[in-house]
Amino acid sequence: xxxxxxxxxxxxxxxxxxxxxxxxxxxxxxxxxxxxxxxxxxxxxxxxxxxxxxxxxxxxxxxxxxxxxxxxxxxxxxxxxxxxxxxxxxxxxxxxxxxxxxxxxxxxxxxxxxxxxxxxxxxxxxxxxxxxxxxxxxxxxxxxxxxxxxxxxxxxxxxxxxxxxxxxxxxxxxxxxx
Amino acid sequence: xxxxxxxxxxxxxxxxxxxxxxxxxxxxxxxxxxxxxxxxxxxxxxxxxxxxxxxxxxxxxxxxxxxxxxxxxxxxxxxxxxxxxxxxxxxxxxxxxxxxxxxxxxxxxxxxxxxxxxxxxxxxxxxxxxxxxxxxxxxxxxxxxxxxxxxxxxxxxxxxxxxxxxxxxxxxxxxxxxxxxxxxxxxxxxxxxxxxxxxxxxxxxxxxxxxxxxxxxxxxxxxxxxxxxxxxxxxxxxxxxxxxxxxxxxxxxxxxxxxxxxxxxxxxxxxxxxxxxxxxxxxxx
Numbered sequence: 001x002x003x004x005x006x007x008x009x010x011x012x013x014x015x016x017x018x019x020x021x022x023x024x025x026x027x028x029x030x031x032x033x034x035x036x037x038x039x040x041x042x043x044x045x046x047x048x049x050x051x052x053x054x055x056x057x058x059x060x061x062x063x064x065x066x067x068x069x070x071x072x073x074x075x076x077x078x079x080x081x082x083x084x085x086x087x088x089x090x091x092x093x094x095x096x097x098x099x100x101x102x103x104x105x106x107x108x109x110x111x112x113x114x115x116x117x118x119x120x121x122x123x124x125x126x127x128x129x130x131x132x133x134x135x136x137x138x139x140x141x142x143x144x145x146x147x148x149x150x151x152x153x154x155x156x157x158x159x160x161x162x163x164x165x166x167x168x169x170x171x172x173x174x175x176x177x178x
Numbered sequence: 179x180x181x182x183x184x185x186x187x188x189x190x191x192x193x194x195x196x197x198x199x200x201x202x203x204x205x206x207x208x209x210x211x212x213x214x215x216x217x218x219x220x221x222x223x224x225x226x227x228x229x230x231x232x233x234x235x236x237x238x239x240x241x242x243x244x245x246x247x248x249x250x251x252x253x254x255x256x257x258x259x260x261x262x263x264x265x266x267x268x269x270x271x272x273x274x275x276x277x278x279x280x281x282x283x284x285x286x287x288x289x290x291x292x293x294x295x296x297x298x299x300x301x302x303x304x305x306x307x308x309x310x311x312x313x314x315x316x317x318x319x320x321x322x323x324x325x326x327x328x329x330x331x332x333x334x335x336x337x338x339x340x341x342x343x344x345x346x347x348x349x350x351x352x353x354x355x356x357x358x359x360x361x362x363x364x365x366x367x368x369x370x371x372x373x374x375x376x377x378x379x380x381x382x383x384x385x386x387x388x389x390x391x392x393x394x395x396x397x398x399x400x401x402x403x404x405x406x407x408x409x410x411x412x413x414x415x416x417x418x419x420x421x422x423x424x425x426x427x428x429x430x431x432x433x434x435x436x437x438x439x440x441x442x443x444x445x446x447x448x449x450x451x452x453x454x455x456x457x458x459x460x461x462x463x
Contacts, residue, residue: 016247019243027255096302098304098385100310101302148284149295149296151285151286158296161300
């Protein structure tokens with residue numbers, strides 16, 4: 001079974017990412033990245049699922065990628081999309097524990113004859129740091145902003161309804177899976 | 179300091195308007211129609227809110243901050259919520275309707291088992307064969323414990339009321355380890371017109387845990403509910419084909435001039451609050 005992942009982002013500045021970054025600055029000004037990007041992250045899994053399969057899906061369904069306003073790229077499964085700058089990056093992958101978007105797309109693609117057994121939709125947040133930052137510090141900032149434990153702590157995921165996966169370069173692990 | 183401004187005798191209910199709220203005016207209107215004074219405060223008017231010292235708070239429905247990041251997540255972190263959280267801790271009534279409920283959940287005000295901690299989620303609708311945004315009428319009944327402690331629910335005792343929903347993320351979820359105490363926070367549950375519960379669509383319209391339509395904090399003064407009582411305040415708002423008592427009332431009133439002023443099932447929520455605040459005021463005097 002192989003998994004092919006793509007990351008989809010707006011060509012224009014993403015308002016959700018802008019709001020998230022300004023909210024982080026307000027609740028914890030010392031714990032914010034210099035840059036925050038938001039991607040829709042799709043992972044397609046199937047025995048015969050290849051990059052060509054996914055390319056065909058993307059070209060066929062503009063609900064997944066609307067070429068007028070979105071760009072996309074293949075991404076290492078469980079990894080980060082290619083960096084477009086000089087930032088040190090880390091990612092937070094947020095997935096609903098029960099997700100009808102993923103279930104519906106799995107059903108649609110199977111029905112349409114694509115060799116896909118499972119579709120998983122997530123939101124991938126990329127934290128960018130232009131300053132020198134230690135791995136420990138980076139991990140602390142990303143982990144702190146990833147999970148909403150209290151009203152004044154964390155933002156990107158509600159741990160009750162969502163799972164969070166922290167992605168560092170060359171390193172991935174479950175941040176939270178209660 | 180006297181609540182409700184400078185010794186006002188009419189209870190003041192603050193309606194908090196976030197960028198993207200879209201039910202604040204009809205919410206204020208039904209507060210006024212219930213004999214209280216509704217006043218809309220924008221999210222950045224926390225000083226004005228503090229000065230006005232309201233007797234109760236309502237977070238209305240809508241799409242605060244365009245549901246960016248996650249419904250209610252950004253609104254919960256606004257400074258005005260500091261004041262709402264503080265006053266909720268003092269025991270003042272707080273109601274979150276739909277997006278307001280999402281903000282209360284993300285604020286940790288409900289279920290509120292551990293003060294300030296986020297212990298519930300309002301996840302996307304998820305039920306066999308149905309997903310996404312859903313707008314329809316549902317039936318609700320109040321939990322036994324809630325009708326005794328919640329100022330919003332005292333008039334719903336033993337009643338089944340039709341109230342509409344309109345949401346994409348309305349499924350109450352909890353950590354598996356909290357399953358044993360969900361009943362403690364249960365305030366409103368979805369049911370059919372006879373009061374029978376079912377986890378299946380359409381009685382439970384979104385797959386909510388334990389058929390929950392609303393949950394409250396342990397003290398009962400904070401209620402987060404997904405259905406919109408302000409959209410069922412007047413009898414004419416109830417669809418004429420609604421089964422049960424309220425549909426019968428609607429049909430009976432259909433050709434009466436009184437239908438324009440006849441109260442609907444949603445009014446019971448606000449009548450309970452008005453009575454609660456009047457009692458509080460008389461005790462203070």
